[in-house]
Amino acid sequence: MTRTPLRPLARILKARARGENPDVIEAENLRLRHEAIQDKVRQRAEGRLLVLGLAFFCAFAAIGGRMGVLASSVPEEPRTTTVGNPIIGQRADIVDRNGRILATNLATHSLFAHPQDMIDPANAARGLAAIFPELDEAQLLADFTGARRFLWIRRQISPEQMQAVHDIGSPGLLFGPREMRLYPNGPIAAHILGGASYGREGVASAEVIGVAGVEREFDAFLRDPANEGAPLELSLDLTVQAAAEQVLSGGMSLMNAKGAASVLMDIHTGEIISMVSLPDFDPNNRPRVLLTGDQSDSPLFNRAVQGVYELGSTFKIFAVAQAMELGLINSDTMIDTQGPLTWGRFRIRDFHDYGAQLSTTDVIVKSSNIGTARIAMQVGADRQQAFLGALGFLKATPVELSEAPSGAPLLPRNWSEISTMTISYGHGLSTSPLHLATGYASVLNGGIRVEPTLLRQHGITPGPRVVRADVSAQVRQMLRAVVVRGTASFGEVPGYAVGGKTGTADKPRENGGGYYDDKVIATFASIFPADDPKYVLIVTLDEPSENSGTEPRRTAGWTAVPVAAEMIRRVAPLLGLRPQVDMVQSVGVTLTSN
Amino acid sequence: MRGFLYVLAALGVMGMAFWAYQENYKTQAAIKDVRDLHAQIGAAHERLGMLRAEWAYLNRPDRLADLADLNYDRLGLLPLMPDAFGQVDQIIYPIPPILPITDPIELSNDVYRGTEEPL
Numbered sequence: 001m002t003r004t005p006l007r008p009l010a011r012i013l014k015a016r017a018r019g020e021n022p023d024v025i026e027a028e029n030l031r032l033r034h035e036a037i038q039d040k041v042r043q044r045a046e047g048r049l050l051v052l053g054l055a056f057f058c059a060f061a062a063i064g065g066r067m068g069v070l071a072s073s074v075p076e077e078p079r080t081t082t083v084g085n086p087i088i089g090q091r092a093d094i095v096d097r098n099g100r101i102l103a104t105n106l107a108t109h110s111l112f113a114h115p116q117d118m119i120d121p122a123n124a125a126r127g128l129a130a131i132f133p134e135l136d137e138a139q140l141l142a143d144f145t146g147a148r149r150f151l152w153i154r155r156q157i158s159p160e161q162m163q164a165v166h167d168i169g170s171p172g173l174l175f176g177p178r179e180m181r182l183y184p185n186g187p188i189a190a191h192i193l194g195g196a197s198y199g200r201e202g203v204a205s206a207e208v209i210g211v212a213g214v215e216r217e218f219d220a221f222l223r224d225p226a227n228e229g230a231p232l233e234l235s236l237d238l239t240v241q242a243a244a245e246q247v248l249s250g251g252m253s254l255m256n257a258k259g260a261a262s263v264l265m266d267i268h269t270g271e272i273i274s275m276v277s278l279p280d281f282d283p284n285n286r287p288r289v290l291l292t293g294d295q296s297d298s299p300l301f302n303r304a305v306q307g308v309y310e311l312g313s314t315f316k317i318f319a320v321a322q323a324m325e326l327g328l329i330n331s332d333t334m335i336d337t338q339g340p341l342t343w344g345r346f347r348i349r350d351f352h353d354y355g356a357q358l359s360t361t362d363v364i365v366k367s368s369n370i371g372t373a374r375i376a377m378q379v380g381a382d383r384q385q386a387f388l389g390a391l392g393f394l395k396a397t398p399v400e401l402s403e404a405p406s407g408a409p410l411l412p413r414n415w416s417e418i419s420t421m422t423i424s425y426g427h428g429l430s431t432s433p434l435h436l437a438t439g440y441a442s443v444l445n446g447g448i449r450v451e452p453t454l455l456r457q458h459g460i461t462p463g464p465r466v467v468r469a470d471v472s473a474q475v476r477q478m479l480r481a482v483v484v485r486g487t488a489s490f491g492e493v494p495g496y497a498v499g500g501k502t503g504t505a506d507k508p509r510e511n512g513g514g515y516y517d518d519k520v521i522a523t524f525a526s527i528f529p530a531d532d533p534k535y536v537l538i539v540t541l542d543e544p545s546e547n548s549g550t551e552p553r554r555t556a557g558w559t560a561v562p563v564a565a566e567m568i569r570r571v572a573p574l575l576g577l578r579p580q581v582d583m584v585q586s587v588g589v590t591l592t593s594n
Numbered sequence: 595m596r597g598f599l600y601v602l603a604a605l606g607v608m609g610m611a612f613w614a615y616q617e618n619y620k621t622q623a624a625i626k627d628v629r630d631l632h633a634q635i636g637a638a639h640e641r642l643g644m645l646r647a648e649w650a651y652l653n654r655p656d657r658l659a660d661l662a663d664l665n666y667d668r669l670g671l672l673p674l675m676p677d678a679f680g681q682v683d684q685i686i687y688p689i690p691p692i693l694p695i696t697d698p699i700e701l702s703n704d705v706y707r708g709t710e711e712p713l
Contacts, residue, residue, distance in 0.1 A: 090643070101650035107640050184650035242655030495676030570674075579676030 006030055090179060091208050092222045093231040094193065094215075096238040097271075097456050103183050103193055103215070103283075105208070109162050110178040111153040112203060115144045118172030127168035128153065131161055144172075155198065155206075156180045176203040181215075183283045189241050191277045191302040192234070192401065192454060195286040211286070212300070214454060216402040233456040235271035240264065243570045244274040251563030252278055252541065255522075259296075259542035261303035262567065263437040267533045269457045270441060270450035272399070273575070275434070277303040294510075305399060306407045308430040309540065312503030312556070314440075314525040315426035316364055316372045321443050321475050322387045323375045324360075325467045331361050331474045335371040343418050348373050351555075364478040365486035367502065369425045376424030381415050384423065390449065390466050391439040393431055399452045407432045426503055433523070433538045440525050441536045444479070447472040480530040490561040491526060493568045495579025499533075500526030500564070502556035507543070519543045522556035524564040534577060539564040 006029045012022040094103040118124055121144035129137035132154060143151055156178050157165070165173055181196035194213020198206045210216035218232055244262055252260040264274040281287050281299040290298045296307060323329045334357045341348040350368050363371035376384060388394060396408040410430035412419040422428040434452055442449045442463075449463035467475075479499030483491045487502045503523040506515035523540045527533040544559035545552040553559070572579070662671060672678070 100653075101646060104647045104650065105643060106647055107644070182647050182651075184647055185654045186656060188655060239655060242659075246659070573674050573676075573679075578679055 004029065004033070006033070090229065091181065091196075092224075092227060092229055094222075094234060095231045096234055096236045096241075097273075098237065099231075099233075100238045101184060102189060102234065102236070102238065103181060103196075106180045106182045108156045108158065108178050108180045109175040110155055110203075110206070111157050111162075111165060112174055112176065113144065113151050113153055114149065114172045114174060115146070115151070116149055116172070118144055118170055120170065121145050121172075124168055124170040124173060127170075128165070128173075131164045131168075152201075155201075174203075176205075178206055179208055181208055185238065185242070186284070187280045187282045188238065188245060189236055189275075190280045190283045191300075191304070192236065192275060193283050194402065195283040197286075210402075212403065213401055217400050234454050235266070235273065235456045236275075236454070237273050237574070240571045240574050241274040241276070243574060244567055245276050245278070245280070247567045247570055248276050248539070248563065249278055251539075251566065252544075255541055255544035255546055255559045255563065257541040257544040257559070259303055259307075260563075261307060261433050261538075261540045261542075262564075263304050263433050263536075263538045264567075264571065265437045265441050265450075265452065265536045267441045267445040267527065267536050268448075268450070268460050270438065270452050271457050272434075272437075272452060272454050273535065274571070275304045275454075277301070277305075277307075302401070302403055302407075303540070303542070304433045305397065305401055306403050306432065307542075308407060308410055308432050309521045309523075309542075310427050310430050310505040310508070311433070311436050311521065311523045311525075311540070312426040312505030313367045313369075313372075314436060314501045314503035314523050315424065315429070316367065317443065317475050317479065317501055318388065318391070318439065319372050319376045319379060319384070319424035320360060320364060320478070321467050321471055322384065323379050324471045324474060326379065326383070328378045329360050329375060331359070331478065333360050334358070335360060335363050335368075335374055337363065337368045337371045337374075339370045341370045341373055341421075343421065346418055346422075348421065361478050361481055364501065365481050367482075367487050372424045373421035376420050377417070379420075379424075381417060381420040384420050385415050387466075388423070388429070388439075390464075391442050392449075392451075393429065393435055393439060397432065397434050397438065397452055399434060400454045407434070409435060426505060433540045436523070436525055437536050437538045440527065440538070442466050444472055444476055444527050444533055444536070476527065476530050476533065479527060483526075483530075487555075487557045488524060488526075488561045490557060491524065491565045493528070493565050493572070496528045496568055496572050496577065497530040497580065498526050498528045498565065498568055499530030500524055500537075500561075502561060504554065504556045518545075518552075518554070520554045522554065522560040524556050524560040526564055526568070528568055528572065529577070529580070535575065537564055537568060539567065 006026050007022065008025075008029075011025050015022045015025060090105045093101055093105075095101055113124075115121065122141060125137050125140035125144055128140055129135050135153070140153075153173075154161075157175075162175060165175075183190075183193060183195075192213050194215040195211050196208050196215050197211045199209040200207045210219040210222065214232065214234065215222070221227065222232060244264060248260050248262050251257075260276070260278045262274070262276045263272065265272050279299045287299060289295075289300060295301055296303070301307065320329075324331070329335070336356070337350065337354045337358050338356050339348070339350050339353060348369050350370055352366075354362075354366050354368050354371075358366060358368055358371055360371075360375075362368075363375070379387075385394070392398075393409060394411060396405050398404065409432070412423070412428050419428050438450060438452045443466065446469045447465050447467040449466050451463065476499055479501055480497060481499075482488050482501055483498050488500050491498050491500055501524075503521075503525065505521045505523075506517070507519040507521060508515050521540060521542060522544050523538065526537045526539075528535060528537070539560045541556075541560050541563065545554050546558045547553075665671070
């Protein structure tokens with residue numbers, strides 16, 4: 001660029017010659033130069049503004065376009081950024097304590113129809129009715145020829161059925177993938193597992209949701225993909241559970257009972273090794289909930305958790321243990337058992353007359369109501385209530401089942417002195433067999449409170465102390481004596497020192513007003529081995545009657561005890577307990593000297 | 595000098611573009627690979643789940659009990675009784691294996707004489 005001088009010599013000289021002021025020329029030139037500079041700067045600024053404007057436009061257009069695409073496109077699974085395992089999206093398995101499968105998933109197909117795509121609806125309806133006998137051909141044909149454009153035919157079908165439907169060859173019959181919950185062991189542990197059903201259903205997939213039991217309680221855990229398919233480990237032992245169900249079912253039919261329940265619990269951890277309620281059901285094909293009548297007649301009813309019964313004399317050890325804990329009595333204290341014991345209009349009797357007095361041990365061994373009531377009177381209502389509360393008898397069990405809150409105990413409205421007396425021998429307070437198992441475990445394991453649980457525990461979580469260790473040991477000796485020389489003599493199992501307490505309680509009439517004469521709840525609460533207890537077993541039979549004699553025998557000693565003994569004989573080896581038996585001397589060299 | 599730098603820069607940009615182009619295709623191929631692998635792993639999982647379910651079904655306690663009943667006599671099974679438990683000292687120590695004979699002695703009646711038919 002050529003720079004024009006502000007004072008060009010030629011013009012200055014000319015101006016001077018004419019007598020003009022040469023500064024005017026300089027000012028003029030300066031003005032022109034400034035204008036030129038201004039123009040240039042403006043131009044550049046305008047150019048920059050344009051570029052900036054373009055850049056902003058592009059940026060906004062890009063953001064706007066991206067937003068539009070995001071809003072209008074189908075969401076896509078991110079495949080490049082893999083946090084965790086994207087494949088295992090199924091509902092997690094449920095396994096027992098040894099890793100054996102209790103519930104798993106199976107990939108099956110659902111069958112649906114697009115009637116508008118069908119060429120020969122009559123043939124399709126006929127073929128489907130032949131494959132699935134529960135479908136009605138006329139109804140199907142009406143659906144296929146009507147105005148419907150979509151209908152479900154079956155939620156899940158087997159591969160064989162799928163092939164058969166393929167063979168019909170109708171283009172309007174379509175399959176969608178469908179996951180199915182499978183319980184390979186059938187009715188074993190049915191009440192604990194509960195069952196599953198479908199939530200939101202689509203053609204491409206369906207949501208599997210738990211409807212009862214642990215399936216419902218742990219629904220969120222089982223569906224959480226963050227677990228990466230880790231199974232839910234229960235405390236159950238499948239083999240023990242199967243053996244317990246077999247024995248209990250046999251015992252139930254032998255004793256002509258209408259229902260039965262058993263709970264086998266680890267005495268130190270509170271883990272439920274097996275829990276049976278009969279009659280049971282198949283969770284693969286869960287029956288419908290009863291709409292009328294008594295829910296406790298339904299096979300869905302879990303007698304071990306939901307069923308609250310007056311469990312009778314099994315409660316006596318709680319009164320005795322508490323009185324011993326408080327230092328009121330010891331195992332040899334003589335208790336007045338002169339009957340009948342009259343309190344107001346109530347008269348408390350014993351099954352037999354046991355004479356004027358019995359030692360505390362014999363009150364338990366012979367199961368004296370009068371003796372226990374007298375011990376309870378020494379303890380008092382408040383302390384009894386507090387003790388039973390500490391053992392968990394006053395509220396529903398915290399076990400991990402969705403039904404557990406419905407097993408709340410029935411408490412007396414007013415915990416009066418007569419309530420204290422009747423509760424001491426198990427009347428007036430209705431609890432579930434699981435409550436009883438928890439109470440027995442807490443008192444007899446050395447006096448540490450346990451919480452019942454269905455989840456596998458690793459190690460013992462120390463709870464609060466409920467009774468002293470020496471009280472616990474003395475009560476265990478009493479329970480052992482009940483089996484050796486008391487009401488539970490059928491409970492002896494060779495090799496396993498069983499200790500336990502029987503309980504026979506009359507059933508209350510449903511409409512109030514007293515008790516049935518010929519309907520009882522027979523319970524046997526036991527521990528084994530009694531000297532170093534490992535397990536608590538509760539067996540409860542509903543309305544048993546043993547008819548081999550001249551008249552029906554209903555007491556627990558004749559009904560629940562033999563069933564429990566058989567169960568211990570079967571399951572104790574499975575639990576890895578070594579029997580204490582005298583070994584046959586092996587033939588070998590005997591060292592002698594003379 | 596400046597022109598040379600421009601040319602160098604232009605060549606650099608072209609080189610980078612070529613590299614980016616290749617990387618893009620490699621990435622897409624890798625993503626496709628991963629997708630295929632996921633599909634394969636998914637199918638394998640499904641198969642595994644099916645096999646595990648079948649295993650659990652075939653080993654369900656009811657069936658095992660039935661099989662045990664069926665084969666009770668044939669296998670010589672016994673009910674599990676408390677006296678079936680043994681002591682450790684009832685088990686004999688393993689018998690040490692006999693060493694192989696390295697220098698056999700030949701006996702006269704070992705040699706087959708060929709007069710009788712061997713049975």
